[in-house]
Amino acid sequence: MLTFNRCTLEARVVDITTLALDAIVNAANTSLLGGGGVDGAIHRAAGPALLRECEALGGCATGDAKITAGYQLPAKHVIHAVGPVWQGGTRGEADLLASCYQRSLEVARAAQCRSIAFPAISCGIYRFPADEAVKIAIGTVLATLPRAPDIEKVVFACFDEAMFARYEAELKRRQAPPSKPV
Numbered sequence: 716m717l718t719f720n721r722c723t724l725e726a727r728v729v730d731i732t733t734l735a736l737d738a739i740v741n742a743a744n745t746s747l748l749g750g751g752g753v754d755g756a757i758h759r760a761a762g763p764a765l766l767r768e769c770e771a772l773g774g775c776a777t778g779d780a781k782i783t784a785g786y787q788l789p790a791k792h793v794i795h796a797v798g799p800v801w802q803g804g805t806r807g808e809a810d811l812l813a814s815c816y817q818r819s820l821e822v823a824r825a826a827q828c829r830s831i832a833f834p835a836i837s838c839g840i841y842r843f844p845a846d847e848a849v850k851i852a853i854g855t856v857l858a859t860l861p862r863a864p865d866i867e868k869v870v871f872a873c874f875d876e877a878m879f880a881r882y883e884a885e886l887k888r889r890q891a892p893p894s895k896p897v
């Protein structure tokens with residue numbers, strides 16, 4: 716766990732669809748019409764009304780995020796963020812992934828959310844290298860939080876222990892005080 720101003724950042728091994736927070740983030744695609752991975756799990760758990768609201772949104776650009784209600788989910792809102800497909804790292808993938816985290820927090824703030832959970836966006840079907848993605852996720856959340864001061868809790872929902880270990884290591888590295896000069 717890491718504390719930044721009044722906000723706690725923590726990693727958990729958990730199915731994101733079970734979290735009763737103000738918002739959970741979906742790793743969506745540009746159509747916003749559902750898919751596999753966490754997107755499929757969120758749509759299944761939320762029920763068909765989520766797809767109907769998504770159909771009215773007109774899609775979403777890569778790197779951007781749009782909000783809906785949570786319907787049958789315990790979370791109040793779903794923030795649908797569209798991560799980049801990994802294409803080797805030379806197509807702006809890192810900036811687009813960072814933009815997902817930044818835009819999600821901006822959208823959460825506008826909806827008065829105080830708590831939010833992120834999956835490891837782009838780290839599944841979109842094949843973004845997980846070590847780099849985790850650094851981008853935590854770094855961008857920390858950089859954006861000063862502009863989203865009402866957010867009190869950020870959960871990084873990990874589907875497996877290997878992903879959890881990456882988040883834990885990066886959170887610990889960021890929490891550690893700078894080493895003293897010898």
Ligand code: AR6
Pocket residue numbers: 729730731732742743744749750751752753754755756798834835836837838839840841842843872873874875878
């Ligand atoms: N809770 C938390 N994390 C999960 C869950 C869950 N229920 N299910 C999967 N993960 P992915 P992407 C993890 O593939 O790479 C869809 O078809 C998973 O282990 O869901 O951004 C969309 O429609 C991985 O670490 O998202 C898009 O077309 C992470 O969530 C495309 O996949 C993200 O994996 C998006 O691909």
